[in-house]
Amino acid sequence: GAGVSQSPSNKVTEKGKDVELRCDPISGHTALYWYRQRLGQGLEFLIYFQGNSAPDKSGLPSDRFSAERTGESVSTLTIQRTQQEDSAVYLCASSLRGIAGGFDRETQYFGPGTRLLVL
Amino acid sequence: QQQVKQSPQSLIVQKGGISIINCAYENTAFDYFPWYQQFPGKGPALLIAIRPDVSEKKEGRFTISFNKSAKQFSLHIMDSQPGDSATYFCAATINKFYFGSGTKLNVKP
Structure with a gap:
């Protein structure tokens, strides 16, 4: 019955290091989304997983960013060779069916986010 | 290019007043326009x-007004309360969600 959870809640890393962010969606939700939220800005779409379909990676800003999802459960977002401009809150959301259900009938449930600071 | 433009960036309203946040879009293929509320942390x-086939939707004190010809939609918060103080994001969808840049609302008691 828990909502979307993300870990860690905060991450401080040095420029050039790799980081891995984790998202546990709501059980039974087939759709999972990753967003980036820079300070004082809106949500920037990164990647979308829908069931067993190929993910929509069109929002990933560079090849340093990658994400995986195991079946319809946990997802990890990996940022390699982090840069200072990667500092942001990374939000994960899940929904029951995603585009397959029609977005107008879908509610995305967001996790609390991971605050990443690259020094 | 930002798909959804939101204004104002910040808004201060007295308790009991009306808060109005506006969004504009270009892509006429967008088919769903949600608003999100985000509290700190x-x-x-x-x-x-x-x-887009509806011009207005009301839920309690919250109303969305939609102007398809102008490609604009707005959120109205009637009788604004201090507990409404949050950041509000508009969004539009076509295969994925496109979010506005957010409006930080502060309702003064």
């Missing part, structure tokens, strides 16, 4: 949403 949560 929390993820956004769906507040209210509208489809």
